[in-house]
Amino acid sequence: MDNIEKRIIDVIDEHASELQALAEDIFLHAEQGYHEYRTAELAAKFLEKCGLKPETGLAVTGLRASLGNGRGPNIALIGELDALACPGHPAANKGYxxxxGHYAQMVCMLGAALALTDPEVAAALDGTATFYAVPAEEFQDASVREEVRREHDVHCAGGKCELLRRGLMDDIDMAITTHSLMVDREGGADLMLGNSACTGFIGKTVTIRGKAAHAAAAPHEGKNALNAACLGMSALGMIRETFREKDCVRVHPYIRNGGQAINVVPSEVVVDMMVRANSQQVIEEVSEKVDRCFQGGAYAIGCTCEIENAQGYMPCPEILPTAMMEEAARMLTEKVKSIPAGVCNTASTDVGDLCAIMPVMNFTFGGSSGALHSVDYKVTDPVAAHITPAKLMAILTYLLLKDGAAEAGKTIAAYRPAMTKEEYKAYCERMSG
Ligand SMILES: [Zn+2]
Incomplete structure (x- = not known):
């Protein structure tokens, strides 16, 4: 361990109780995606205290602040602001x-900012670190997406996608991301290095319209949109046998609007869903099959069927950890694992979109138990969940940017983007208008 690495660890340890208090504060005041005003304000104040000048209100609630003179590679350190709808959770705030575990990423990013802005550490960086608090990682209901589009001209459900679309990451060369353990959650690792492959997806909203009628006196005069939707879902069940294991397909619909009144033949039903797979091509193929299911169901009952697809997230490739990451992690804890190779995490993240455009270094952290997105998610080890990942994020940034930013330079040179930033903006335009 060199002096700078030691300094990073010391700075974070000296402020550990402040970071733990911040973690608890954000955890207990969970906010919905694109509505994370309170959390964003806490983050902005913290970054100001570190001597940085955050730009706020980016894609509604996002913010960023840069450390460095603009020369050399610019690395984004990403923390996610949002919580998810989980009304039964003991720490739920208005249902969120x-x-x-996104709150822990905020603490991680802010803890890293604290350490990297220490004058001795900052002087050792030959490049720029840009700290991002990013809104809305969780894909939200179509009704919420419509609302944020109307009110804030947000086109993309994912906060990273929207930042990219708006050109707010144009000056970024690579990113470091992190997350609460996603695979092997109960395996006892403090740090799990690398990023398992994740599925990508599109959002799909099916609106079936029929004809209302008295449900008892004159059902023969109606066209039952709920029956059409149920037929569509039955057909979807029947085509599942065509989904191949290797494609990691997931299609999960729910009925957002199932009818209008108890004694009326449902005249309009809205089914929302996500269509996921591990490649864009399969997502498109499955999407067409799903469309046929609902169109067929509607046809059988004499209803109409309108289908709207929404831009989702891109599939994430598997990213194995580098030797540099391993070495850094082992400075902090013995309980280090690497992601198991060849495992597809069937969940999705807008980190996939970042991965298509720039090199991404990712690790996940322990210190919590219970399933993600469930009422029993809880923190079991606050040091592992909040402090250790902050140290790793800061040390990785230092290792990438020290000595003329040689490691960052190598990483960026070896990376082949799937699309340029401009091509990505055109893709958003195609997908989201
Ligand atoms: Zn998450």
């Missing part, structure tokens, strides 16, 4: 809870 940090049951995916």
């Amino acid at each position: 809870a940090h049951a995916c």
Whole structure:
């Protein structure tokens, strides 16, 4: 361990109780995606205290602040602001809870900012570190997406996607991301290095319209949109046998609007869903099959069927950890694992979109138990959940940017983007208008 690494660890340890208090505060005040005003304000104040000048209100609630002189590579350190709808969670705030651990990423990013802005550490960086608090990682209901589009001109459900679309990451060369353990959650690791492959998806909203009628006196005069939707879902069940294991397909619909009144033949039914797979091509193929299911169901009952697809997130490739990451992690804890190779995490994240455009270094952290997105997600080891990941994020940034930013330079040179930032903006335009 060199002096700078030691200094990073010391700075974070000296402020551990402040960071733990911040963690608890954010955890207990969970906020919905694109509505994380309180959390964003806490983050902005913290970054100001570190001597940085955050730009706020980016894609509604996002913010960023840069440390460095603009020369050399610019690395984004990402923390996610949002919680998810999980009304039964003991720490739920107006129905939202940090049951995916995103609050801990905020503490991690802010702890890293604290350490990297220490004058001795900052002087050792030959590049720029840009700290991001990013809104809305969780994909939300179509009704919420419509609302944020109307009120804030947000086109993309994912906060990272929206930042990219708005050009607010144009100057970024690579990113470091982190998350609460996603695979092997009960395996006892403090740090799990690398990123398992994740599925990508599109959002799909099916609106079936029929004809209302008295449900008892004159059902023969109606066209039952709920029956059409149920037929569509039965057909979807029947095509599942065509989904191949290797494609990691997931299609999970729910009925957002199932009818209008108890004694009326439902005349309009809205089914929302996500169509996921581990490649864009399969997502498109499955999407067409799903469309046929609902169109067929509607046709059988004499209803109409309108289908709207929404931009989701891109599939994430598997990213194995580098030797540099391993070495850094082992400075902090013995309980280090690498992601198991070849495992597809069938969940999705907008980190996939980042991965298509820039190199991404990712690790996940322990210190919590219970399933993600469930009422039993809880913190079991606050040091592992909040302090250790902050140290790793800061040390990785230092290792990438020290000595003329040689490691960052190598990483960026070896990376082949799936699309340029401009191509990505055109893709958003195609998908989201
Ligand atoms: Zn998450």
